[in-house]
Amino acid sequence: MNDDKSLINVDLGISIEIKADLAPIIKATPKGFKYLSLLLFGKREVKNERYIRLLKAQTDVDEKEILEGKLLFNPKENTLLATSQNFKQQLVGAIQDEEIQNLIACSIKTAENVGEGETEKEPSQDFINRWRNDAKQIHSEELQNIWGRLMAEEINNPDSISLRTLDVVKNISRSEAELFVQYLKYICNWRCLIAYKANENDPIHEGYRVFVQPKPIINRNELVTLRDAGIILDVDTVSGNWLPLVKDNKNIYYSFTMNYCFYVFADEVKMTPRVHFLELTKAAQDVFLILCQDKDIRQCNRQDAIDFIEVIRQDLLDCGANHIYFGYIENDGQVAEYEKYFF
Numbered sequence: 001m002n003d004d005k006s007l008i009n010v011d012l013g014i015s016i017e018i019k020a021d022l023a024p025i026i027k028a029t030p031k032g033f034k035y036l037s038l039l040l041f042g043k044r045e046v047k048n049e050r051y052i053r054l055l056k057a058q059t060d061v062d063e064k065e066i067l068e069g070k071l072l073f074n075p076k077e078n079t080l081l082a083t084s085q086n087f088k089q090q091l092v093g094a095i096q097d098e099e100i101q102n103l104i105a106c107s108i109k110t111a112e113n114v115g116e117g118e119t120e121k122e123p124s125q126d127f128i129n130r131w132r133n134d135a136k137q138i139h140s141e142e143l144q145n146i147w148g149r150l151m152a153e154e155i156n157n158p159d160s161i162s163l164r165t166l167d168v169v170k171n172i173s174r175s176e177a178e179l180f181v182q183y184l185k186y187i188c189n190w191r192c193l194i195a196y197k198a199n200e201n202d203p204i205h206e207g208y209r210v211f212v213q214p215k216p217i218i219n220r221n222e223l224v225t226l227r228d229a230g231i232i233l234d235v236d237t238v239s240g241n242w243l244p245l246v247k248d249n250k251n252i253y254y255s256f257t258m259n260y261c262f263y264v265f266a267d268e269v270k271m272t273p274r275v276h277f278l279e280l281t282k283a284a285q286d287v288f289l290i291l292c293q294d295k296d297i298r299q300c301n302r303q304d305a306i307d308f309i310e311v312i313r314q315d316l317l318d319c320g321a322n323h324i325y326f327g328y329i330e331n332d333g334q335v336a337e338y339e340k341y342f343f
Contacts, residue, residue: 004118047138063277081140092193098139099136100136104146105148106135109152110152110155114156127161127166130163137170137232142174143177146287150287153290164281164283165286169283170284172231182289183308186308187257187288188255188308193226194275194308195311223278230283231280231283233281238277238279239278241275242264242275250265252266255273255275257305259299259301259329260308260326261327262309263338264323264324268321273321305328306325310342323341323342326341
């Protein structure tokens with residue numbers, strides 16, 4: 001809204017404008033604001049008096065460059081135009097302005113996700129410097145959201161995000177990020193992208209183990225893309241047992257996604273169920289856990305649960321199961337009600 005004092009609209013004298021709603025930064029917790037000032041301005045403390053002095057100094061410089069013929073003042077548009085003498089400097093300025101715009105956008109995403117309360121440790125200066133430097137190059141909104149959340153997570157839980165994770169994420173393209181988000185509902189136990197086991201009626205592709213969404217079979221090129229982007233370790237599947245647990249004095253085997261928990265009773269199967277999967281890299285696991293906190297991504301959608309079951313159905317049949325229980329995981333980590341599903 002135009003009357004919102006937190007809305008910045010700065011004319012930088014060139015074709016690029018910085019427009020950002022800084023309300024999340026202004027409303028940040030004291031802990032969050034301390035770090036956000038550091039992210040945006042480094043170790044310098046920016047005060048109103050200093051800002052006024054710099055603004056006056058910039059005006060004096062502009063006046064001098066107009067008199068020297070380096071700039072032309074356009075009174076109709078109230079802007080300064082570059083002459084051929086300093087076009088190079090103006091081009092450099094345009095690049096810097098875009099970097100500032102990217103840094104502000106990433107910092108806003110950080111502000112929106114910084115929690116309250118102090119922590120015993122603080123993020124390392126190395127992490128902050130690396131984050132600031134790379135944030136300037138991140139332009140797409142999807143990646144800015146992930147980048148901002150990485151910094152927020154490190155502020156909330158110092159040493160939880162590695163520099164290697166930053167290296168992986170900064171090199172992910174927008175299309176790779178969208179592909180990863182597309183398959184979030186098929187990630188189980190925080191670290192596995194589930195695979196589908198073919199039965200005798202299914203076409204065989206790349207051997208006996210194939211990956212689907214849940215059907216038809218996913219394009220192998222997409223698996224290669226996820227591997228090359230540093231999201232999965234390999235395009236070949238591995239397998240592991242479901243997790244054991246005692247529920248209401250009965251032994252069960254369970255698995256879970258970001259939204260649903262699934263289980264079978266141990267006395268209703270002939271062996272421990274197995275899941276076939278593609279293992280996520282540590283960086284992808286970090287990003288997944290952060291995205292799990294996004295309320296727009298974490299939504300109750302029963303069809304997501306059914307799609308997941310269809311992918312693991314053959315593995316369940318192999319262990320002697322003909323039904324499974326599933327329930328939505330609430331924000332407090334509890335499941336209020338389970339549904340019995342036959343296949």
